[in-house]
Each structure stands twice: as C-alpha cells, then as structure tokens.
Amino acid sequence: MRQTVRFGRIFGVDVGANWSLLVLIFLVTNGLATVVLPELTPGHSTTGYWSAGAVCGLLIAGSLLLHELAHSVVARRAGVPVERITLWALGGVSVLGGEPASPRSAFWIAAAGPLTSIGLGMVAGGGALALSLFGAPQLVVSSALWLGTINVFLAVFNLLPGNPLDGGRILRAVLWRRSGDPDRAEAGAARAGQVLGVLLIALGFVQSFTGEFAGLWLVLVGLMIMTSAGAESQTARLRIALGTTRVADVMSAPRAIAYDATSVDRFLAEIVPGTPELVYPVVDLDGRAAGTVALHRLVRVPRSLAPSTRIAEIRTPLKDVPVAGPDDRVADLAVRMGARTLALVIDHDHRLLGVVDQQDLGRRLRLLAEHPAPRPETA
Numbered sequence: 001m002r003q004t005v006r007f008g009r010i011f012g013v014d015v016g017a018n019w020s021l022l023v024l025i026f027l028v029t030n031g032l033a034t035v036v037l038p039e040l041t042p043g044h045s046t047t048g049y050w051s052a053g054a055v056c057g058l059l060i061a062g063s064l065l066l067h068e069l070a071h072s073v074v075a076r077r078a079g080v081p082v083e084r085i086t087l088w089a090l091g092g093v094s095v096l097g098g099e100p101a102s103p104r105s106a107f108w109i110a111a112a113g114p115l116t117s118i119g120l121g122m123v124a125g126g127g128a129l130a131l132s133l134f135g136a137p138q139l140v141v142s143s144a145l146w147l148g149t150i151n152v153f154l155a156v157f158n159l160l161p162g163n164p165l166d167g168g169r170i171l172r173a174v175l176w177r178r179s180g181d182p183d184r185a186e187a188g189a190a191r192a193g194q195v196l197g198v199l200l201i202a203l204g205f206v207q208s209f210t211g212e213f214a215g216l217w218l219v220l221v222g223l224m225i226m227t228s229a230g231a232e233s234q235t236a237r238l239r240i241a242l243g244t245t246r247v248a249d250v251m252s253a254p255r256a257i258a259y260d261a262t263s264v265d266r267f268l269a270e271i272v273p274g275t276p277e278l279v280y281p282v283v284d285l286d287g288r289a290a291g292t293v294a295l296h297r298l299v300r301v302p303r304s305l306a307p308s309t310r311i312a313e314i315r316t317p318l319k320d321v322p323v324a325g326p327d328d329r330v331a332d333l334a335v336r337m338g339a340r341t342l343a344l345v346i347d348h349d350h351r352l353l354g355v356v357d358q359q360d361l362g363r364r365l366r367l368l369a370e371h372p373a374p375r376p377e378t379a
C-alpha cells in the first residue's frame with residue numbers, strides 16, 4: 001500500500017496514510033451522521049450528528065493507528081525492524097523488515113494488535129458508562145459506545161484464523177511451534193487465509209442479495225484476503241522447495257559484465273550481440289559491483305548520444321538491485337527477486353562473485369523437485 005502522506009515518526013516508526021483513508025473516514029462519518037446516531041439518539045440537530053460522526057471517523061483512524069503501532073512496538077522489541085505503517089480504506093498495514101526469530105515472538109507481534117483493539121474497546125465502553133453517569137449528552141455517550149463496539153469488532157475480525165489477518169499470524173506461530181518449521185507453518189496459515197477469503201466473499205454476496213450494504217464491504221475484504229493469502233502461499237511454497245540451499249550452490253558466473261566507464265555505443269556493438277542476456281551486471285572503476293543495466297535501457301539511448309553516454313549514467317544502482325552473499329539462503333533471495341531478472345552475488349567488499357537469474361532458480365527448483373532440499377532446523 002503506497003503512502004500518499006507521511007505523518008512522521010512515532011516510536012521510531014515511519015507512519016503515513018494512503019489517500020483511500022479519507023474514503024474510510026467519510027464512510028464512517030456519513031454512516032454515523034445519517035443512520036446510526038439518529039437511530040440511537042433521535043431529536044438532535046443535523047450539525048450535531050455530523051460533528052459527532054466526524055469525530056468518530058477520526059477516532060477510528062486513530063484506533064487503527066494504535067492497533068498497528070502495537071504490532072510495531074512489539075516487533076521492534078523482538079528485534080524485528082519495522083519499515084513503515086500505512087493506514088488505508090480497509091485498515092492499517094505494518095511492513096516488517098524481517099522475520100521474528102522464534103514462534104513466541106511471532107505470536108506476540110501478531111497478538112499485540114487485537115489485544116490493543118480490545119483494550120481500546122473497553123476504554124471507550126467504560127468511558128461511555130462514566131459519561132452517562134455524569135449526565136453527559138446522549139449523543140456523546142452513544143458515540144463512545146459505538147467506538148467501543150467497533151474496536152471490539154475489529155479485534156474479533158482480525159483474529160479470524162487466516163493470513164494476512166492477525167489470526168493467521170497467530171495460527172502460523174502455533175503451527176511453527178508444533179512442527180518447528182516456519183515455512184510449512186506459513187504455507188498452512190496462507191492456505192487458511194485463501195479459504196477464509198472465499199468464505200467471506202460468499203457471505204458478502206449472500207448479504208448483498210438481502211440488500212445489506214455491509215455485504216459489499218465483506219466481498220472487498222474477502223477479495224483482498226484471498227489475493228494476499230494466495231501470494232503468501234506461493235512464497236511459502238517457494239521457500240519450502242528451496243529449503244536451506246545456499247546462494248553459492250545456485251549462482252553462475254556472469255557471461256558478460258558491463259563496466260561503468262564503457263560507452264553505451266561500444267557495449268551494444270561489442271558485447272550485446274554475443275550474449276543472450278536481458279540484464280547485465282555492472283562493475284565500477286574499482287572493480288566493485290555497481291548495479292545492473294537492462295538491454296531495454298541500453299537500446300533506448302538515442303543513437304546520436306550512445307557514443308558519449310557511459311553505462312554508469314543509465315545503470316540501475318546497487319541499492320535497487322536484489323543482492324545476496326554466497327552463504328545466504330536462496331529462498332530469501334528468490335523472495336526478494338520476485339519477478340526481477342537478475343540478482344548479484346557479492347562479498348563484504350562488494351566484489352562481484354556471481355549472478356543468480358530466473359533460469360538458475362528455475363533449474364534448481366526442477367532439480368529439487370526430484371531430490372528435495374533439507375529443511376531448516378529451528379529450536
């Protein structure tokens with residue numbers, strides 16, 4: 001989910017929102033102002049309903065943020081870096097920069113969000129009770145009660161057992177603890193997510209036919225869960241297939257290398273015709289890996305400029321290229337590569353040791369289908 005605005009850093013975590021968060025805030029405000037609040041507490045002014053609705057809309061966004069921050073804070077404490085939190089139309093997303101080391105940390109990172117939502121629900125519910133005892137206006141009491149209910153609902157919904165919901169992450173932690181294999185546990189939780197997504201879509205359709213607007217929302221959420229769980233299931237299967245195979249066992253020597261100082265013109269004339277590559281590794285003047293250059297970038301340089309354009313000017317810099325050390329797990333590299341053509345294998349000094357392309361990965365996967373790889377050992 002792309003961040004449209006960045007709010008800043010909270011507890012050291014980059015927090016932002018996608019524009020679609022406004023849709024969520026509007027839907028909540030509109031639903032409360034025109035339907036929920038007039039039903040719960042009749043007799044108030046339109047302005048009153050809309051003001052209370054807007055405050056609740058903002059507080060819901062705040063609740064989602066606290067839910068995500070809880071995941072992030074526990075993750076950081078467990079040594080897992082948190083890249084960012086993004087709020088959007090269907091809730092919040094925390095992007096973690098790594099894997100928890102144990103099923104126990106995985107469990108608490110996942111559980112922290114729903115526990116926070118339940119806590120918020122209880123605070124809002126208790127607040128509603130206190131407000132009504134002290135004779136606060138009924139509109140305020142109803143709004144607080146609604147906020148409490150929604151937070152508890154969010155917790156319960158998120159605890160449904162399937163990825164990418166928190167309940168799926170909890171299921172994965174439990175399976176991981178039982179089997180000792182994080183990848184198979186991930187595959188199980190992802191499969192559960194796919195089933196859950198289908199069930200929610202079916203339920204949403206049934207609801208839509210009975211004229212309930214919430215049905216449409218369920219279909220959307222179900223679709224999102226099904227798609228995301230499908231992708232996670234694919235990743236998990238890749239990890240299972242590649243097992244503990246090291247990058248060094250899969251990499252190959254580059255058939256051709258592009259040098260920073262070479263002109264595009266010369267590279268196209270002398271190297272490209274003799275090689276089938278679509279992407280070439282690039283090495284700088286000191287002999288260190290500097291990135292990659294794709295054939296389509298090379299041919300896009302206008303003829304007249306090709307003699308004076310150096311490879312260095314058009315290459316993809318190393319920071320945007322998947323890289324790995326020879327002892328890293330191929331499974332991790334394969335996930336980082338995704339659909340990208342080429343990864344570079346480098347040593348601590350950034351010297352180019354080899355490359356891994358999709359063909360190397362495909363070949364290894366075919367071999368492993370015959371002779372399965374050893375599984376990682378976990379305590």
Ligand SMILES: [Zn+2]
Nearest residue numbers: 113114158166
């Ligand atoms: Zn969560």
